[in-house]
Structures are given as C-alpha cells and as structure tokens.
Amino acid sequence: MTPEEVLKAQQEGAAVLDLRTPKRFATEHLEGAINLQFNRADLVDRAEMVLPEDLKLVVHGEPEAIGKMAAKLLEEGGFTVLGHLEGGLKGWKEAGYNTVTLPTVDVDTLHESLGEWAVVDARDRFEFRYGRVPGSTILSWTEAWEGASDFQDPGKPVAVICGDEVRSSLVASILARLGHKPSLVMGGMVDWIDRDYEQEKG
C-alpha cells in the first residue's frame, strides 16, 4: 500500500502493526502504530493473544520482505491484512507525512528517580510475582488491549517495563494509541537485575 492508502486505512479504523525492533520503533514510527516485533515462529500466536480478531491491519516491516511475510502469516492465521507499507518509513516521510517517537528511559535513570514514575510492568503475571520494580503495577501484554481502555492516568509519567523491550514496547504502543504518553524502559528487568537494584516480590 502507498503511504496515502495507509493513512486512509488508518482513518477508517485500521491499525498499523509495526514489526520492527522496539529500539527502532522508539526512534520513529507512524502515529498510532502497534509495535509487535516480527519472527516467523510465533508472530501469529502473539497477535492472537493481544489483538481483537476484527481489527483490520496494515503491516510495516523493514526490510519490506518482513512485511510481506508477516502479511501472509497473519492472513493464514485468520487476520484481515489490508497490505504492507510500501517504501517503509523512508517512503512515508517522502510522501510528507509525520512520524512520532516513543520516549525511552534507561534503568539507571529510572532507579535514580523512581519516585517520579508510575512503572507499568508488561510481563506475564508469574514473572511480575517473582520479582518486580518496587511500586510497579501490572498491565500484562496479553491483557493490554482491554486493560488499556481502563487505564487511569496515574498523575505522573508512565514508564513501561518488561524483560527486555519487546512486550513493554507493545504495551506502551497500545497506551499511546489511546492518548497516554508512556516512556519505554530500555534494557528492562534484565538490566535492572544485572545492576542488583531492589525488587519487590509476591
């Protein structure tokens, strides 16, 4: 699909599924895009766990071969895929359309200023129980689509965390679609545990 067709589809309610890495997604993406990092093994399984089946999708993968492969797999899995973004982000910008960023925060900065953040954990519930950033709340990625609509603005900046960045970026992108302004924690719990920062358990 051309950038113009993608924009029109978005306006008619389709969602852009951005298949790139969270790092690249955070740097720049289409407004409203959902970040679900691609791999062939379980892309469809993860999509089924997160997205409503009647949501029409436009996929954005780079290189484009990833977009084409994802469109095929998602369609085989029962999703409606309208097409893939031709020309990628470069083509989108050349067509004169805007992009947005997802702000990031590293674990050291988060740790130093923990009181100023509302930390949202995007992992599975068992991982959250096992060990988490003190004071964090859970919005597990599998429950994020419904959960995000009930999400109350905590009155301070939201930082979304997972093990690395894959599930946190997904949840942050879903929150951002609804007008929230989350930040993505780079390095996630792996870095947090690496630094030996305190954890809350149970």
Add this chain to the structure above:
Amino acid sequence: MIFKQFRYEPVNQASYLIGCARAKECFIVDPIDDLGVDFYIMEAADLNQTIVGVLETHLHADYVSCARELAEANDCPHYVYKSAPAKYEFTPLEDGQVLQVGEVKVKAIHTPGHTPEHTCYLVIDGARTDEPWAVLTGDSLFVGDVGRPDLLVGDQALDVMGEEERAQTQYRSIKEKLFTLPDHVEVFPNHYGGSACGGVNMSGKASSTIYFEKKFNLALAQPDAEAFGKFVKETAKPLPDNYGRIKSYNLGLIEKEEIAEAGV
C-alpha cells in the same frame, strides 16, 4: 552471543550469523545468492536480530554472492578487505580492524592466498572472555584442507599474484596468522566436503579447531611453502563450474543475467 552456521549443501557452502543476544544486532558473513536475501532477513528476524553489517571473507569464484543486495536491503555497510578489486562501492576493512555488536567483537585478519584480499574473522564474545572463541576462515584454512590458489580470472590487473605466489602466500598466512591463534579457537570455514574450492582431503565436517588442524591438516604438514604449493596442486579437485563468470559478477564486472551466458 548468537552464532549460527547456514549450510547450503548443493555447493557445500557455509555462511554465518554472528550477533549479540543483548544488543540484538548481528553481522552476516559470506551470504550466498542461492539462499537469497530474504532467507537471511528471516533467519535474523527469527533470532530477534537486526542485520547491521554484511561481511565477506573475499570475493568468491565458485558461488554468486548476495552481500551487496543484503546490505542494501538492510541499509547497512558491506565490508570487504580494502584491497578487494571490486568495481562497486563497499566499506573497506583494515587488517586488525574490530567491528562490534553489543559485547561481541569481530576482528579482521588479512590472510591473502586464495585471493589477495582474503580476510579471516576472529570472533570474541566479550560477555564470556576477551579470548577469541572462533575464527571464520573463509577459503584459507579448511577442515582437513586449504583453499585452492588457482581460481584466477585471467585479468592481470585483478590477478595481482600468480598461482605459485598465491600458494606460498596462503601457506604463510595460515602458518603465521591462524596457527598462532590459541589452540582452543574453533575453525569455521566457508566450504566443506565436496566443494571445488579445496582439495581431495577436505572433511565433510564443517567445523574444527586450530589445534586439530595444526595436528592433522595434511597440506599444512608439508615442510615448507614450496612443498605446500606442490601438494595443493597435486591434491586439487577439478575447477568449479563457470568460476570465471561468477567471479566477474562478484567483482562487479558483469550483471547477474550475464553469469549463465556463453563461456560456461
């Protein structure tokens, strides 16, 4: 570290993915067109890796490379040793230069012989130790054999060394630059088994160690460079099919459509 060997059995060719599990970025080494650009993109994506560099040990004569297209598709550099006589733009490597993804380092070791620009890549996983773990030996050191020195295209400007000189240079490169690596270093070649790039003693096993090859490689057991050159010539296989035109394409002298044309 993430390390994956891709074997393309029809020509006994091996290409590689070397990446950092934490940084999620990787290099692809010696990609083959028969597997194709999309193959490497999908394999990298399946490992949650982004391709940030495409490396070649040398410009190949026995298979069509897709390094240029793969680098273009990923908008990343295509690295070849600086002296490579290619007619297209690439990112030149120096001897000893280190490329890095996260905690994984890849160090270029210029090992002329099979071709003048031939370069091996030493792999270091800094997450474990600064000691090297493996070396991608391209067409210099094979498992049980060595890369042949006689795949010349017949162009004096490109064939800067003759066959004899290449053989002796190959001997010195391996003895002085590879056999001086720690014994534990694993060896991962560009070819194995029946590949026409080596001689009759090449093993079907696609990996070895420096120690094992020092001990049991028949070509390198020769007493000097001259005897080595003679041995390599005597144990060579027939030349690979259409190597002149394949090499010409990999040098950027002809288009892909011209590879299969007259002269086969």
